[in-house]
Amino acid sequence: MAADSPSTLSDKPVDGAARPLVSMRGISKSFGENRVLRDVDFEVSAGEVHALLGENGAGKSTLMKILMGVYRPDAGTVTLDGEDIGGTSVLDHLSHGIAMIFQELSLLPNLTVGDNILLGREPRRTGWRIDKRSMRRDAQTVIDRYGFPLRAGQLVRDLGFAQRQMVEVLKAVSRGARVLIMDEPTSSLSLREEEKLFAIIDELKARGMGIVYISHRMAEIFRLANRMSIVKDGQVIGPLDPAATSIRKVSELMSKSKPAVVDTAVIEVAAKPASAGVATALEVRGLKTARKLDDLSFTIAQGEIVGIAGLVGSGRSTLAKALFGLIPDARGRVTVGGQPLKLGHPDAAIAAGIAFVPEDRRLEGLVLGHSLSSNVALASLDKLLHRIGVPVVSDRKIADLFEDYHQKLGIVARRPSQLASELSGGNQQKVVFAKWLATKPRLLILDEPTNGVDVNAKADMRAIMRGAADSGVGVLLISSELDELTASADRILTLVDGRITRELFEAKDEAELRATLQADLAAMKKERLA
Amino acid sequence: EDYHWPDKIPPEATELMKPLPLSPKGQPVPGFPDGPPAVTPDVFKFTQEMKDKLKAGHFTAAIAIHTMDAGWPKLQIEGITNTLKELGVDVVAVTDAKFKPGQQIADLEQLTARKPNVIFSIPIDPQSQAAAYKKVADAGIKLVFLDNVPVGMAPGKDYISVTASDNEQNAYYAAKELCEAMGGKGEVGIVTLVYDYYYSVAVRKTGAMKAFAEYPGIKLAEVGTVTSPEKAYQVATAMLTAHPDIKGIFAAWDTPAEQVVAAAKTLGRKVLVTTNDIAADSAIYVARGDFTAVGAQRPYDQGVSEAKSAAYALLGMDVPPYISVPTLRVKKINLLSALKEVTKEEPPASVLKVCNNACF
């Protein structure tokens, strides 16, 4: 067992509470040739938060989906209160009191909040009839109990990402489950909602619920967890006592190879400035959009990393999209490398030297069903031609391009023809980076580049970013993880409800930054009211 | 000789323009187990007084046609509409069922709600549409049929009359010409519609087989069927492949016959083709010699006859149960006269060009 391995000796394994609520024994699972889990044990006790850590693709979600009955394990047993409930169906596991917040949001956009919260256990009247009235009432009661700003009758389609995550939380919590699995529940929650979520977790714990908590955010884990386990190479290490270990040690335990594989020196990308002497990568004057951005002006120098700090809905993504030409009604004067940019046209933005790593890599960043090499080549196809009388896309040049970035960024992949959907989150994100670095940009816009990425991959991302900046690229970094901003950015702009309120030169610490943002938002609200 | 269209026509052509004698009986209907006797359309005579009475009646008529994808229905409709107009009857609606019996039933219901005095129709399926036609009759609307009569409907009682081309004779003539052109021996094929319930085409198969049976040297290799005319290309190609000795094919009407010719040409096979019906496009095939002979209908005349039976009925006069339009024989020599006889228009320039003074 993992607990016997030498590396864990210094971190004293802790015993579970007296009786494990759920225990998984000897679990193995393979997808085709990919052996994801090998003879794994895992348990959760009543009234504890058991954190599960591991690199992207280590198998955390897979283990939990087995616990939830989504997948049937190849071997092993799942017992709840000593009763074998070994992998029949989700419905079965739900009825045994196990609930899960899935990493990929699993809401129905076409139904209301209430429908979603009560999906699968709607109050019924005689026949199969749904009792719509009590349904809405019950749902609203749940919402109000946890104090989320939602209405039962709203369509989920009309909600923002963060609000959807709240619905997801309520859906799981309100099942009255005894075991609750949370797979990266905070990946897009803002600070305030995060606080709310933690309060809920504390309350549930007090009521005797067992909680499995998966996250890549170490700070959160150390704050919440009673015990922690690490998935690595198909095995589970732990459980460990958070008090007896440290973030650094945990990162080392998780990693398969050395912590960061990316050498900043190899990332040189920038095309040299259009005209000599121009030192600004980006200049923005009076940028406005119909719904959000309100007269933004700022500049980014070559080689500079500018961070944008803001709360959810403050317009950070809108800013990034507007610069990249994805917001049709954006107006304002923008120059890139000294040349004026025509807004509203992504192809013009690329031609001007802008690269954009979007916040949702699965939806916006990658063609998941296509190969890695074609994903990497997608934004620079025009440069990958060779001629045999007529211009032809050169598969060799594409393969070479992939090979190049595959090495530079340390992408873990078997073949260039492997599908993007088969990679782990961190590696997928590296593919998106490769796609954009291949365009030789002057300005790199990164929207939540480390979202859902494990600690070591995060370090790689930072190295890539720094490498790019060092070679003269201007970087606009958007991140909800304020410590990431403070660590990486040369300068931070605070964006509050569509306006830039401050420019911070000294890296403040996370808590201070947070307080500033909230104060500015309150001030802005007051001003708007007046 | 120095013949010239349209003034100086060779006697051979004039001879061909004479109609063939009618087959004696039509489709069996209640009251006429062997089929009602055939009469020619000349039975109708209109006096001025009759015409005035019709005008005063402000009668309306509607037409429910089976399909519009050929010249035939268009000429029928023109024949009906023009004649009725002369007689002071208004055609208020025309429906196209696209050869779907279900659609035609719906069309009839809609036309019934429109309450015309007469409905002209060619039933696609005499069996499954009978109830729908009976309902039209029950609604007090007079029915005049083209070609087919729905099962169980009695002339004079449930409907006025049916005017049909002498389809059996048309096919018999065309098939016989095929056998003659083949010297009375060799393998032949038939390409026809798959639906045997469609009476007016089904009897063509009967007519053709009758002709083939008269020649001991002729062997019918295969009957190929199509659900719609454009499929004939593939069916003929396959038939010619499976039977390398086929020398002649009879196709039940001109649109599929064109596809049969195209298929034979594509395969580089010398195959004689005869068929029924001509229109501006199929006339070219006769002019080129692709169709050896055609036993044609006269859809416009048929329409005229149908309009006149309706007018008689509206005046409360008796109409014979079965009026038959005799076969028009068409070969290259009399093509222009025949085409004019069918379409009631001067032959188009394209046909004249291909004829190159060899047709009259």
Next chain:
Amino acid sequence: MTVQQSSAVERDSAWTTIRRTLVQRPTYLIFAAVTAFFIIFAPNFATLSTAGAILRVTALVSIMAVGMTFVIICGEIDLSVGSASSWSGMVIALLLQANVPTAVAPLLVIAMGALIGLVNGLLVTKLRIPSFLVTLGMLSILSGLALTITNTEPVPIVDDAFSDLLWNASYIGLPAPIWWTIVIVLIGYYLLQMTVFGRRVYAVGGNLVAARFSGIKTDRIKITAFMFSGMTAALAGLLLAARSTAGNPSLGSGLELDVIAAVIIGGTSLFGGVGDIPGSVIGAIFIGILGFGLLVLGLSTSIQEVIKGGIIILAVALNRR
């Protein structure tokens, strides 16, 4: 937050609902405008008998549209309904010819419709073939079978009790086909809009994976939707046969396109998850009105096609805000 607040859930008034419906479905305004146009300009349009004729003509499409709505909301499509109805018509005619009792034969046919739907559903869910293809193949198979079983010969139905029950009789002044439409619409409405099953149909079409993760047996829901569609197609086939007092192998051919058009212009999304029964029925009636009105105006069938195509595109364009 207090309990007080939670009980103060707003309820929409009937009026708000109507207004919201009109905003969400501007097509209804087009329907109204077109109908008004015909009432004013088409001779004899605004009569009871016209209305009856239109309803009877649309009965078949309406009934199948109810089944189709389930399938399309599930995010699938069923192209086999037209030929399934032809085939059902043939089967009922043969059963009655073989003296199967009038009370039993239709039930057998409906069961067979369910079976056809079951096969469609199994192929779509278990073998994961796109429904477009499965049902296209099924269309071929059933229309071929209908032609083959009697060698293209139509089969007469002499059982008047059957024809009365399904088409010819009137009850309380309403003809049988309209009653059947009402029955199916009510069943469909109940199932889709009021039951747990209906909720799951929406869930499956809204986000298949999410529905699965929420413990919904998505395959079973889809299969049931296909079965319901097959049953409505079989019922339509019975009506067709009763109307003609005969089974004909191509009576229902091509109906699938009308049915799908009715469902879509009624506001159901081809991508699944959105739609309802009343919309589909209104769509079916609208298509009926449109066809009939154009006919009464004396336009040729071919021009009607053009106008119909144009209006359907327009209606759907308006439906997507």
Next chain:
Amino acid sequence: MTVQQSSAVERDSAWTTIRRTLVQRPTYLIFAAVTAFFIIFAPNFATLSTAGAILRVTALVSIMAVGMTFVIICGEIDLSVGSASSWSGMVIALLLQANVPTAVAPLLVIAMGALIGLVNGLLVTKLRIPSFLVTLGMLSILSGLALTITNTEPVPIVDDAFSDLLWNASYIGLPAPIWWTIVIVLIGYYLLQMTVFGRRVYAVGGNLVAARFSGIKTDRIKITAFMFSGMTAALAGLLLAARSTAGNPSLGSGLELDVIAAVIIGGTSLFGGVGDIPGSVIGAIFIGILGFGLLVLGLSTSIQEVIKGGIIILAVALNRR
């Protein structure tokens, strides 16, 4: 795992590619088996002239399948190709009748095909109506127009140069329709498999949002795909007209289903992003062989339908691993 491993990325050998193709496309084995069956059991099947006949029969479907492949890989569908080809046949016949030169008229028709595709594409992308509906409406409109323009009268073509060029002539021993197929397949292959445009077509169908976020003008790509499909449909219409030496308003009706079936059984996914030109052509030829072989075996048209439906379902079932 070591850093070593991450750098050692295999490149695919040609052999691996072939083997993988066979594994991914087990349908090709079915094709081979069915063809072998006909060669053994169908009379005169295994001859050069039969092969030629099949290729000519499938020329129309193959040509349209090339255009359709672009549309389907984009994640859309084009139901209007059949009636677009009928309409094109009518238009060319009328143009030639009006003495437009043989060298010009076909080009005008192809341009009109592009225009039809443009309208389809604009409606799909700018008004965001599902392509299923747009092209269904277009199908109605074009078939209505084809019937209306000459009042259902077919139009003869007496220009032999035209019929030769497109259908009757042979060059280097190969008949014209086969040459046209080869030309279109090569153009299609080049565009889809070898150009930037082709890569973008895949990206648009694979993930529309990601494509837009990569600077691809997704609307323009889709519109171009529809235009190409319209042009291939127009060319097919020219071939149809040349074959019958006449324009007939319903010559191409129903072809769309054969074309779509060919593309799908050739391995292109209805969901977009996956597929290729050779697959579609093989699919078209297979459908041709199947239909033709059954006919040569002397099976009735109706049984053929049944068998064809079954085999298409089977082929697609096998294509999804």
